[in-house]
Amino acid sequence: MVAVGVLALQGDVREHAAALGDLGHEARWVRRPSDLLGLRGLIIPGGESTTMARLLVTSGLREPLGDAIATDLSVFGTCAGLIMLARHVLDGRSDQWSFGALDVTVRRNGYGRQVASFETTVRVAGIGDVPGVFIRAPRIVATGEGVDVLASHDHGDGPAPVLVRQGRHWGCSFHPELTDSRAIHAAFVASL
């Protein structure tokens, strides 16, 4: 069985670990560089991207994780995790950095503040309908050529991608881990 982990610096780590557990994988909680050894897949959870970015640096993970992502580690980012993977980030801090693994541009809080956070149904290519929970969600406003859009959502102002894949890396604006659906986690794990 392949080793899968969840970046466990901050955020809804437990829900992702539970989702992986439901799929028969004991998730490794990744807090230090040594936790990356032998890992095939890593989920970057929801949380605050500015907090995660800082803790990645202070924990010594930024470089080794960046190297792993660039070589053979597969990553799946949800919400803040998507921001950490996006090549371009709008409305972030001036010093906001990311791993740039997905050739997408995201706008932080692109669907509005918490009072605008919403639930909807998202149709995913090859999977079907899944619940979509969007919490201060980043909005994908542009995708590069190598990016497959697996799901889009029209929030009344035109469709925007909400689940994307580029090679072995995945990202989504919403939180499949907060629902009972395991379909997207299963697809990520199956791709490893």
Add this chain to the structure above:
Amino acid sequence: MTAHDSSTVGSALVKRGLADMLRGGVIMDVVNPEQARVAEDAGAVAVMALERVPADIRRDGGVARMSDPQMIQEIQAAVTIPVMAKARIGHFAEAQILQALGVDYVDESEVLTPADEENHIDKWAFTVPFVCGATNLGEALRRIGEGACMIRSKGEAGTGNVVEAVRHLRTINAQMRRLASADEAELYALAKDLQAPLPLVREVAETGHLPVPLFCAGGLATPADASLVMQLGAEAVFVGSGIFKSEDPRRMAEAIVEATTHYRDADALAKVSTGLGAAMRGAEVASLEQRLAERGW
């Protein structure tokens, strides 16, 4: 409420969900945009915008109310992380104003002077989520019954003394363990003793934890305090006066963020605790004229 044809805003899932996203993080009290930026730079997951930190509210006396909307808006403009603000207990009009301002969480807080001595705010009526303080499990479940989406220990705000927060966390956890070991017939009497809604008592008995995240607040002043309460089962920490009443707020803020993430790693804790300068002076709880934790019921 329907935002668009197929979307719903303000559901319990999206309101509790933001609390889930804050887990493992530090929420810092700030009184101006400069402090908010220091907090964000240090890795805070959210800031609590208020005019005076609890230590100053305690010192100044008088009626403590919701903060000036202009100050809240300046802080919203200064940072990208969630901004919370406090409403007085039972003061639903202050909460309505905070929702209209687009704050991300409302703290119905005992740190402010209560506006209603019988009723808390009906929090189900709001799109914005609420956090409320609790000193024991019954109080926590009553707040959840009213629609709170996050519970925090009350502790004793503005003291820099963690003893009350520890008492409240230990009490809530012990009472949850008692429920988890109870048989079905005992739950009715336990619900009566806790003065808590039976369905919520049953849910805790089945799951062993609150239906919403449990955070810690009230008197935290050092990285070691953060580690202590995280090891006692808190899922995130609020730090009020502890940061900006310390000698070197920037370093204290960074250190408490580190300590909250690596709360079981004593080597990391030793490192971040070193050379921080003085923590806030603090106060013995027994010497206080006003116990804020006694507000709310």
